[in-house]
Amino acid sequence: MNHADTIVVRVVAIEQVTPQIKHFTLAPAAGGNFPAFSGGSHIIVVMRGVNRIHRNPYSLMSSPGQLETYEVSVRRMEQSRGGSHFMHDQVQVGNELEIAHPVNLFPLDKIARKHLLIAGGIGITPFMAQLADLRTAGVPYELHYATRSPEHCAFGGLLSEREPGRVQKYYDCTGELIDFEGLLSNQPLGTHVYVCGPAPMIEKVVATARERGWPDSHIHWEQFSAPPVGDAFDVYLARSSLKVHVVPDQSLLESIEAAGVEVPYLCRGGVCGFCRTKVVEVDGTLVHNDHFLSDEEKASGKTIMPCVSRARCSKLVLDL
Amino acid sequence: MNVVFKPDETFRDDFTFRNSPEAIRRFPLPFPEDRYMYSVNIEEHLPGPPGSVIEFPIDIDEHYVAECRERALVLAEEPRRFQALPHMMSSQWDCLELIMESLARDYPQHFALERRGSRWVWTNRPLQIHQTFTFGDPATLPQEPLEYITRQAQGDWVVMDQREGDLWCEAGMVTTQADWSLDFDMGMSFKEWHGPVPLAHEMGVFDRALKFLLNLRLNEPVRRLNWTMTIHPRLDTSPENYYKWGPDRATVTPQNAGNKAHLRVELQGLWRLPRSNAIVFSIRAYLISMQELVTVPKWARRVHRVLRDLHPALVDYKGLSRYRDAVVEYLAPFDDGAPTSPGTAPE
Numbered sequence: 075m076n077h078a079d080t081i082v083v084r085v086v087a088i089e090q091v092t093p094q095i096k097h098f099t100l101a102p103a104a105g106g107n108f109p110a111f112s113g114g115s116h117i118i119v120v121m122r123g124v125n126r127i128h129r130n131p132y133s134l135m136s137s138p139g140q141l142e143t144y145e146v147s148v149r150r151m152e153q154s155r156g157g158s159h160f161m162h163d164q165v166q167v168g169n170e171l172e173i174a175h176p177v178n179l180f181p182l183d184k185i186a187r188k189h190l191l192i193a194g195g196i197g198i199t200p201f202m203a204q205l206a207d208l209r210t211a212g213v214p215y216e217l218h219y220a221t222r223s224p225e226h227c228a229f230g231g232l233l234s235e236r237e238p239g240r241v242q243k244y245y246d247c248t249g250e251l252i253d254f255e256g257l258l259s260n261q262p263l264g265t266h267v268y269v270c271g272p273a274p275m276i277e278k279v280v281a282t283a284r285e286r287g288w289p290d291s292h293i294h295w296e297q298f299s300a301p302p303v304g305d306a307f308d309v310y311l312a313r314s315s316l317k318v319h320v321v322p323d324q325s326l327l328e329s330i331e332a333a334g335v336e337v338p339y340l341c342r343g344g345v346c347g348f349c350r351t352k353v354v355e356v357d358g359t360l361v362h363n364d365h366f367l368s369d370e371e372k373a374s375g376k377t378i379m380p381c382v383s384r385a386r387c388s389k390l391v392l393d394l
Numbered sequence: 395m396n397v398v399f400k401p402d403e404t405f406r407d408d409f410t411f412r413n414s415p416e417a418i419r420r421f422p423l424p425f426p427e428d429r430y431m432y433s434v435n436i437e438e439h440l441p442g443p444p445g446s447v448i449e450f451p452i453d454i455d456e457h458y459v460a461e462c463r464e465r466a467l468v469l470a471e472e473p474r475r476f477q478a479l480p481h482m483m484s485s486q487w488d489c490l491e492l493i494m495e496s497l498a499r500d501y502p503q504h505f506a507l508e509r510r511g512s513r514w515v516w517t518n519r520p521l522q523i524h525q526t527f528t529f530g531d532p533a534t535l536p537q538e539p540l541e542y543i544t545r546q547a548q549g550d551w552v553v554m555d556q557r558e559g560d561l562w563c564e565a566g567m568v569t570t571q572a573d574w575s576l577d578f579d580m581g582m583s584f585k586e587w588h589g590p591v592p593l594a595h596e597m598g599v600f601d602r603a604l605k606f607l608l609n610l611r612l613n614e615p616v617r618r619l620n621w622t623m624t625i626h627p628r629l630d631t632s633p634e635n636y637y638k639w640g641p642d643r644a645t646v647t648p649q650n651a652g653n654k655a656h657l658r659v660e661l662q663g664l665w666r667l668p669r670s671n672a673i674v675f676s677i678r679a680y681l682i683s684m685q686e687l688v689t690v691p692k693w694a695r696r697v698h699r700v701l702r703d704l705h706p707a708l709v710d711y712k713g714l715s716r717y718r719d720a721v722v723e724y725l726a727p728f729d730d731g732a733p734t735s736p737g738t739a740p741e
């Protein structure tokens with residue numbers, strides 16, 4: 075799979091929606107409409123910086139019924155390795171960027187009897203488009219949305235306006251917590267739960283739902299990891315006979331791509347499994363940051379997801 | 395290519411279906427070598443050479459009008475050849491958009507689509523249809539969207555919803571099938587549906603194919619070819635109508651095989667659908683009689699060798715046991731043992 079087939083977009087509006095989150099409205103540079111998509115989809119935004127290219131996944135937030143623009147929100151990552159800083163600091167209205175066609179790794183289940191949506195912080199983004207689908211679907215749903223404080227509650231006003239009686243907001247600063255136990259114990263048969271937010275929230279929801287006997291097929295979560303910063307190391311691409319240096323704030327995948335070798339990917343967030351690569355040899359330890367490999371697979375050290383994972387070693391050899 | 399339709403040919407009763415010399419030369423032979431083994435052989439559905447069946451994503455050929463009439467005849471007798479579960483409505487609109495856009499873009503001499511917001515005007519000249527409707531509002535069309543548009547398209551169309559890490563066959567129009575039934579397969583998952591192919595499960599091909607399809611992307615459709623044989627140019631060989639076509643298989647002799655036995659090739663296309671995140675699977679059947687096939691000497695040699703050496707499990711699975719030998723005998727005089735050039739081109 076390669077991504078030759080990107081769409082050039084123009085930034086038509088930027089809004090600072092919370093102290094940490096900026097909201098971007100994009101239009102096709104060539105005019106006309108964007109491709110249709112389904113709620114829960116993300117796009118990869120390609121950012122060409124001065125000496126490196128970032129490719130970050132962002133959930134589409136605009137309504138699937140409106141295709142003149144796409145909207146995404148970007149949270150500024152404190153520990154960033156570039157992509158979110160680029161969006162926050164470099165991108166101006168009128169700039170051009172490239173995006174890949176939408177991919178949905180977090181779709182609503184079409185035969186669910188009820189949808190229970192749980193968002194934490196920036197995790198609200200995929201739900202914004204799903205809510206647009208749900209408003210016309212005729213199936214009951216409710217959203218529980220936790221943020222630090224009203225000031226950090228992105229789109230809080232908009233949500234209350236659009237979803238009267240179906241949104242409940244929780245603020246850490248006033249000590250309000252989502253009662254996961256209560257929420258997950260009290261749902262009609264056929265309810266599906268969807269959670270997107272920080273890792274501890276996802277773990278809590280998934281664990282509680284399983285304890286309460288929810289089938290796995292009714293539990294959905296999405297968490298894109300940003301590739302964490304790590305130590306520098308060298309990677310040898312055995313089939314291409316190339317040596318690539320990976321600097322601390324660049325991901326393994328980005329480093330390999332910068333050397334001109336393509337690796338298939340869908341999510342760039344450790345979720346889809348597409349970038350899975352065979353490890354031939356490593357003289358240290360692999361640092362797995364993905365949500366795809368099982369614990370046993372991680373322990374065996376035979377494969378790695380280069381979009382988010384790296385190594386603490388001096389030499390890593392990959393089958394690429 | 396300027397298609398000249400043959401509106402009067404039939405796929406039943408007197409079987410007047412024939413391929414023109416041009417249609418023979420563009421026939422999608424599925425055998426790149428002199429031997430055949432089952433494989434999933436999926437490739438990207440990229441545009442092929444001008445005039446070929448893969449020049450455009452959805453192919454229209456000289457049999458278009460006649461095939462649409464054949465479909466209408468089947469539906470009149472058995473309306474359940476079209477089915478759609480209620481949650482598949484958004485995927486029905488996705489399919490309608492896919493087909494209308496492709497045909498209008500690739501065959502502007504025959505089809506036109508005008509979109510003004512959600513108000514669409516569709517023109518199908520070969521079938522003399524002119525329809526104004528509201529995209530998204532089923533009440534503005536004479537049938538449900540998928541039925542409406544597939545009555546105007548060649549090939550069968552099956553829509554699969556994606557959930558629980560599997561694909562579920564939950565809507566479709568199936569009237570030109572090789573011995574399988576939508577009615578029977580409705581609601582089945584991908585693996586249940588593909589259950590009976592021998593040798594394939596052992597090879598793990600379906601696990602790999604499913605994984606591949608679950609990750610199928612928008613704007614990157616894929617295709618593969620599959621094949622079997624059919625006696626007479628009969629499009630509708632459904633299990634429900636086995637009594638009509640099954641007995642034909644016992645009537646093939648080396649003397650009549652040229653006229654009776656047809657190679658049936660399915661061009662299967664798979665598209666991710668944008669609004670519903672479902673996948674549509676199109677199965678387009680191309681038929682060619684042995685007599686037409688042998689007009690291309692390379693193909694006569696190739697098909698003779700493939701059929702003669704076919705794995706017994708596949709002979710059985712493809713339903714060829716009763717007449718394979720007769721067809722091989724018919725083809726043998728056309729095979730002088732000369733080597734064939736690689737690939738499927740007529741030469």
Ligand code: FES
Pocket residue numbers: 338339340341342343344345346347348349350364366379380381382
């Ligand atoms: S690209 Fe999806 S896991 Fe790496």
